[in-house]
Amino acid sequence: MNLSHAKGEASTATAVRASTDEPKLRLERVGKSFHVPRGPDIEAITDVSFSTYENEVCVLLGPSGCGKSTVLRMVAGLEQPTSGELTLDGQPIVGPAQERGMVFQAYTSFDWLTVQQNVEYGMRLNHVPRGERRERAAHFIDLVGLSRFADAYPRHLSGGMKQRVAIARTLANQPSLLLMDEPFGALDAQTRWQMQELMLSIAEAANTTVLMVTHDIEEAIFLADRIEFMSRHPGTVHEEIAPSFKQGRRLRQKEELIGLSGYDDLERHILQLMREQGSDSTDH
Numbered sequence: 001m002n003l004s005h006a007k008g009e010a011s012t013a014t015a016v017r018a019s020t021d022e023p024k025l026r027l028e029r030v031g032k033s034f035h036v037p038r039g040p041d042i043e044a045i046t047d048v049s050f051s052t053y054e055n056e057v058c059v060l061l062g063p064s065g066c067g068k069s070t071v072l073r074m075v076a077g078l079e080q081p082t083s084g085e086l087t088l089d090g091q092p093i094v095g096p097a098q099e100r101g102m103v104f105q106a107y108t109s110f111d112w113l114t115v116q117q118n119v120e121y122g123m124r125l126n127h128v129p130r131g132e133r134r135e136r137a138a139h140f141i142d143l144v145g146l147s148r149f150a151d152a153y154p155r156h157l158s159g160g161m162k163q164r165v166a167i168a169r170t171l172a173n174q175p176s177l178l179l180m181d182e183p184f185g186a187l188d189a190q191t192r193w194q195m196q197e198l199m200l201s202i203a204e205a206a207n208t209t210v211l212m213v214t215h216d217i218e219e220a221i222f223l224a225d226r227i228e229f230m231s232r233h234p235g236t237v238h239e240e241i242a243p244s245f246k247q248g249r250r251l252r253q254k255e256e257l258i259g260l261s262g263y264d265d266l267e268r269h270i271l272q273l274m275r276e277q278g279s280d281s282t283d284h
């Protein structure tokens, strides 16, 4: 069985890396405690270290409460670490910035703006000239397959379409790192796998590095070039997993997973980790 999951083991995920081996994103022994009024501090994560490379899709997976969202929020600059360091392209992350765009689980479109206006919104705030705004918005609306709905309002769109608007809006700001917190968690099963496939094609087309949080093992295996599996509360990276059975390729369609030699072994392995790490974490 070759899961290539041991820390530091050479992984086939390198096949999708750019020529440089410098990490795009690096977390070095990052810890985070939350201060709770009239209670002891909550140590959410401890000693989290991992790197994500240019053009990689890196997935944070682990039991509920292990600190996945906390890690993502720190990379977004929405939370400050209590210890350790986070860097993007070698520069410390000290707060939110346009270079790191975030897509949340909840649909975050503005109801009173059309799809086009929603996608242009961030660029408008950043004083991008009108012509360029229009062009860039149209490009990303096309990329997520919503050109026919550019003038529609979010209330006329399905959940999956609203999430595509959120992705287009985030990408239109041209982030060099796309952060996604359970982006497909609220979608029905069919829309969910369609969005997963779309996300992979977008990551390719827009040359985007992605850091994504999910609970869903199959989603993680399908999307990830690298999985950082976090242990239960307080979370730390328990195991780095490269789905080596994909041989460094990105799959185009979900059904390609079925019958691929190595998939079942990896799913079983991660299920065991989830059982082992999740057994004590439901109270967090």
Ligand SMILES: Nc1ncnc2c1ncn2[C@@H]1O[C@H](COP(=O)(O)OP(=O)(O)OP(=O)(O)O)[C@@H](O)[C@H]1O
Binding pocket: 034, 035, 036, 042, 043, 044, 062, 063, 064, 065, 066, 067, 068, 069, 070, 071, 215, 233, 284
């Ligand atoms: N603002 C906060 N104040 C206090 N505690 C917090 C805060 N945010 C997160 N925590 C705690 O930190 C721990 C990790 O939470 P986090 O949401 O990052 O986990 P998660 O792995 O993303 O969980 P889930 O998969 O259930 O969404 C939990 O114990 C949570 O209660």
